[in-house]
């Protein structure tokens with residue numbers, strides 16, 4: 001295996017943090033402690049992890065309504081994330097944004113987004129800004145298969161391609177857009193095939209394999225950073241949980257989900273690979289799991305103990321004055 005022990009541990013730490021964070025959020029939502037809506041990333045952890053392992057803190061990402069995994073992998077603070085999801089004043093948006101609006105400009109996380117297909121032009125703008133400043137930052141736009149049918153997809157890819165901007169478009173094809181299977185709304189076999197229309201590389205990769213995602217993202221990031229322009233990277237995966245927590249999932253069978261989880265779980269794939277290759281031991285993995293579990297419990301305690309924002313703060317922070325940029 002061409003990865004150092006430290007890299008492998010980092011892959012597992014990030015993937016396991018996302019998994020446990022999401023399982024915890026699921027449990028807390030069903031227990032009535034979390035308001036609003038949450039969309040879980042379970043089953044898609046290898047994508048955020050493999051892509052972000054190629055990024056610097058100063059690189060940018062734009063995310064989606066299913067954004068916890070991207071945010072964790074970019075290095076966000078778990079306490080502030082959990083507090084935001086609880087709607088507490090110590091959260092990233094002082095409790096006024098919730099799950100779908102977490103952002104942290106200090107780590108280049110430009111925002112989760114409740115608007116499907118809302119990230120393309122933000123990512124293109126960040127890439128354009130980096131290019132105009134003469135810096136070698138790259139910008140990564142995560143989006144779903146459903147979002148690839150929005151007009152903003154075409155606008156974003158065309159402009160990034162025409163101006164050779166340092167943007168990587170990462171499609172997380174989890175087979176479903178809410179209740180709609182992607183094959184019924186998409187005319188091509190692979191969403192990556194559309195790259196041809198913009199004269200840029202289109203790459204398909206197994207999104208349940210963190211090594212494959214890492215390597216494909218590495219090539220795309222190097223290309224973008226060195227002035228080669230954008231890449232469309234399609235990661236094939238599967239949404240294991242409902243579209244949102246509470247989704248009755250009348251549009252697919254339990255058997256389909258079970259079969260996908262048994263054969264394609266990215267964490268299990270990773271474990272089998274590193275254990276078979278004797279690259280990490282069961283003990284190494286358990287140590288990571290124990291530390292992650294403790295960090296998530298701490299985040300839940302932090303969120304629970306934090307105050308709600310005060311009613312008189314309702315209209316504060318609607319517009320940002322100044323602000324930090326990377």
Ligand SMILES: Cc1ncc(C[n+]2csc(CCOP(=O)(O)OP(=O)(O)O)c2C)c(N)n1
Nearest residue numbers: 066114115116144145146147174176177178
């Ligand atoms: C512009 C817009 N249209 C519709 C919606 C409602 N909506 C929320 S998520 C979603 C499906 C998105 O599917 P996909 O892009 O494949 O992402 P996934 O949920 O599978 O991660 C839809 C239609 C929305 N939030 N924004």
